[in-house]
Amino acid sequence: MAGLLAGLLLVLLGLPIVSLVLRISPGLLIDRLSEPLVLEALRLSLVTSLAATAVVVGLGLPVAYLLAMREFPGKRVLEALIDLPMVLPPTVAGVALLTAFGRNGLAGHALSAVGITLPFTTLGVVVAQAFVAAPFFIGAARAGFTEVDRKYLDAAATLRASPVRAFLMVLGPLAAPAILAGAATGWARALGEFGATITFAGNMPGVTQTMPLAVYLALQSDLDAAIALSVLLLLFSLTILLTIRVGPSRLGALIARARRPPR
């Protein structure tokens, strides 16, 4: 019985993937992908999603550290706030971003006073992607910090290591696989972002039209182009996922090897 249900789920999850790949020949795929509009969307997607990942890692790492290591008032509220984008419909996230950073938004005037415009700009795409990707990264990094046994931090402290040094030499390296996996998951989420982007940043080729938006647009006029783009996104996602599943232990070993002392 359980096997039958599992088989059903496998069909439900697997069939669309298989049919997507079967639908297009490699020749046609390469042909479609070399169109300028597609290349533009690809470039924009890579630039914005990597920028969003950098923002999320830079700002999210201290947050993950604090959530894992410290107790403070309002911690539960902060946790809920951080997790919210995971369950919020992305279009709602887009509307919320507009009300905050739009021209007439809460922080809109302050931003335009310093010459920054977010809505319907490439920067806006980065903000939208960072908004939805943050909880994925913070959750993974926090779990990584939590899983590091406190005895190693105690040992570091009794070996003259200041908290900063203990972070750099012990906590960071031991949590590195989880941090990298979190960054990869966040990047995948940013790469696939659609709802918040189209609501907050619009759909302008070369400026805010990322791959998922291009897929949607192509679907209206050119099915083959939509499929070609979709296959490319699928391959990206699959590669990231496989790297996370197989990677962390090997990554850890690689890092350990890279940190050998100079002999």
Added chain:
Amino acid sequence: MLDAHLGKQRGRFTLDVAFQARSGSTTVLVGESGAGKTTALRLLAGLERLDLGFARLEGQPYADAATGWHLPAWQRDIGYVAQDYALFPHLTVFQNVAFGLRAAGVQRSHIRKQVEESLERLGIAPLVDRPSTQLSGGQRQRVALARALVLSPRLLLLDEPLSSLDLQTRRAVRGELQGLLSRLPCVTLYVTHSPVEALVFGDQIVVLEGGRVAQAGSRDELLRRPRSPFVAELIGTNLFIGRPVSRGPVVAPTIRTPEGEFVIDETAAPGGMFLTVSPREITLYSQLPETSAQNLFLGTVRELIPEPPAGDRVRVVLDARPPLVVEVTRDAVAALGLRQGMRIHAAFKATGVQVYG
């Protein structure tokens, strides 16, 4: 010298112990699990904050609950070896031992030399490039010691350093460790639950019971004059605590304890509170004996424990008033037909009772 009064409240458990420890000697904190030994070490290491009391090393204040002063662990001049050694799993043996030197800002060129010397001293130089995850228990223990000692700490804290080792390794390492510790110039604090280790390592022994000091003193003092039931059990003797009873000049002096009365030798110190009776001073009889021994009790055999190594001597635990532990030869066990539940008479002379205040 270490001068410490350590107080910590944790739920219903209260730790409140005070002791001093000299440089160049080993002080053992011994007690059963839950006695507060590890907490005491963590307080001295600065890994936890004092609720009460203070800690001073060579006059330098490390912590003082009264003023709220707390020197962070990483600024204390200590070496700390945790029970499971806590070697950094992502680092090699070299990197583990070099960790403290790097953190302390020692020059790279000096680090190499100091690490090698430290590994040499502990006889593990060939392991220098091993990942720390590929070591035996005994090797891990030595790396942990090397990592702590390479910093030449003024206070060395060892938490059950032998308990993670299998029996065979433990015996071998115990001898080496004894030699190593006896040559160290620092204050060494050694935590253990093992009476044997306490007596082997402790120049000074502090016995903890339920978060308090049950007795503290030199090894000889503890062996000769135990002052708490835990210490008596630790060294395997019968201890009773009572008051002298005066019954006029004709009768032999008597001491009354909650467990019963004992006749003691006239020359024993009057006013004594503590009595010990060596298990070897007690004789067992299956019939009420015709004996000059002035202390005579009837009891039931609860346990027969053969003594290592060969079991030639047997410890007999008696349920009696007072409860007694008797040590007899294996031949005596056979001759008396000793077995569990058997009723038996136990006798010892007044001169067999040690009395002290």
